[in-house]
Amino acid sequence: MTKRIGILTSGGDCAGLNAVLRAVVLHATSNKGWEVIGLHQGTAGLMARPVSAERLDPYTMTTVLLRQGGTVLGTTNRGDPFAFPMADGHSVDRSEEVIEGYRQLGLDAVIGIGGDGSFKILRRLAQQGGLNLVGIPKTIDNDLGLTEISVGHDTAVQVATEALDRLQPTAASHDRVMVLEVMGRDAGHIALSAGIAGGADVILIPEISYRMERVAAKIDDIKRQGRNFALVVVAEAVPTESGEPVTRIHVGGKATYGGIGHYVSERLAAMTGAETRVTVLGHLQRGGPPDARDRIIAQAFGVHAVDLIEAGKFDRMVAWQNRRVIDVSILEATEHSQVVDPKGTLVHTARGLGISFGD
Known part of the structure; x- marks a missing residue:
């Protein structure tokens, strides 16, 4: 059965996000025969009704995306679904709406591109709803644990x-x-x-x-x-x-x-x-175009994330160690902040x- 996977960007933007998207779409569609759904504005797209998403066509994933800053899917660093701020000032738990959005799209897995804060939320959602999650690290601060580099830092x-x-x-x-x-x-x-x-x-x-x-x-x-x-x-x-x-x-x-x-x-x-x-x-x-290293790391991470889904390895984050891509526990990555020694x-x-x- 053809797999249908979702992908979202969450937290602050950085250079290299579109290069990740392109790599995921090309590898998943051209080499695996899967369908890739882009989720708009992070988890906010899954809360929207109807769900705010689009099918990502490999023919539109041109090399222009390698050079383009920001994220074509949009992102947000506000609106924690477990404590979503309402207009009257109080917060409500909308986590089940996110999970239901995943179900409505018929997703087999979701790739989340984010930092430590985003991963903590995404992993909690995955645990609560039984969602298949793979993480790709991006943070200009480069403070995620267990990876020597994250998308956006080098630029x-x-x-x-x-x-x-x-x-x-x-x-x-x-x-x-x-x-x-x-x-x-x-x-x-x-x-x-x-x-x-x-x-x-x-x-x-x-x-x-x-x-x-x-x-x-x-x-x-x-x-x-x-x-x-x-x-x-x-x-x-x-x-x-x-x-x-x-x-x-x-x-x-x-x-x-x-x-x-x-x-x-x-x-x-x-x-x-x-x-x-x-x-x-x-x-x-x-902002601005990612440099060469960020483009390379982004695409290596994107390809490896698709391979993890194919292998049925979830609750994992791709990482860069010793000049190669590996996968590590999302939980361990978020628990080991990588500050300057x-x-x-x-x-x-x-x-x-x-x-x-x-x-």
């Missing part, structure tokens, strides 16, 4: 590195300290990798406590050596010296990280007398290059 690092490449000449032209704030909700992987690749003088990440006196001393030391500029990279989740998170409140009351770059800039200006400027990359790290190779490399972490 985010590339964007941050290019920003440093562009900030350095203007910093040198105006005798300035440039502070670059990058994303990193729980982990400092983007800041660390981009800081090394882009020649930063200071990298501040949530995994390593810092003191502004140490950061200022590094800037003063650079001046004494005769260099007229400096580059500082800071992850958005880095707190103030007193340990307070720096957040912004959006319409609707939702708080997100943002503003630590301005805090660091103002403190450095006051402590060193340097002229400082701040650049906040924000969602620039999520303060004693790891990249931190050691940065210290060896004279980069300060402010500690």
Whole structure:
């Protein structure tokens, strides 16, 4: 019997999602003879009535998708079906509606592309409704456990590195300290990798406590050596010296990280007398075409996810370890957050290059 599988993107968008979709559709339809149904706006599409979905035709899965950012299916990082926010302010459990949507479509399995938060919700739905779930990791933060890389991370690092490449000449032209704030909700992987690749003088990440006196001393030391500029990279989740998170409140009351770059800039200006400027990359790290590595990883993950369904291996997440694709337990992947190791190779490399972490 022809298999019918669903696929959805959940959580924040990132580069490489459409490359995953294309790989799944081509492998499942052309090589397996299956039908692939794209689910709109993550689990929200399964809650809609009629279910919001579309059949994904392999003939429309052109190479344009390899280069296209975002997700053609749409995504959401709001509306947990187990505590779905209603207009009057209270929450209701709509999980059974999601499960019923899966049944209405006659799906044999679903591939979920997401991060740790999405996987926790999807796995809970799968356990409750007996759904066959396979996960594909995507997160620019690269904080999912048991995989060395997730879709979207490499492109985010590339964007941050290019920003440093562009900030350095203007910093040198105006005798300035440039502070670059990058994303990193729980982990400092983007800041660390981009800081090394882009020649930063200071990298501040949530995994390593810092003191502004140490950061200022590094800037003063650079001046004494005769260099007229400096580059500082800071992850958005880095707190103030007193340990307070720096957040912004959006319409609707939702708080997100943002503003630590301005805090660091103002403190450095006051402590060193340097002229400082701040650049906040924000969602620039999520958008745009994926780089080559993200395209390759995305397609390898997509093909392997289809193979897992064929083998009847569910409740599994594809992962990249030791230069090959494997599969691991979704539960274990979400239970082992992959933050920066303060004693790891990249931190050691940065210290060896004279980069300060402010500690």
